Amino acid sequence: MSGEGEYNLSGEWSGLYSYPARYPPNSFEATIRDAGGIITGEIRQPGEFFEQTRVQHAVIEGRREGSLVRWVKIYDDLRRATPHYEGTVHSEGDEIEGTWHIPGDWSGTFMMIRRRKESAAETRKVGETVGGR
DSSP: OOSGGGOOOOEEEEEEEOOSTTSOOEEEEEEEEEETTEEEEEEEEEOOTTOTTOEEEEEEEEEEETTEEEEEEEESSTTSOOOEEEEEEEGGGTEEEEEEEOTTSOEEEEEEEEOOHHHHHHHHHHHHHHHTO
């Protein structure tokens, strides 16, 4: 990727977001689709400190402009607040780091790393070799 406008964030991601100091961080898995800078996707995360037994689902909608990304996370449980995320794409487009906030309420940081692209290519190659006999 030679220029910052060439990022395509489509893929599978793993990440961690943090709360204000007295609460533990939480992990998440994301599937992102990047269509020319329009970001959509899905988030799966374990319940936070107050709902640890549930898996929570959300969708994201936002934009990528060069190395800057912004999106909102809309939980399936619409009673939950809608966090706003803003971050910077790093490392050839495979890392995003930034902050989140719920307007007038909480805020924290997040980071996420794209899962290896080669894994999908290797699986495809093996499937082609086996299927080609």
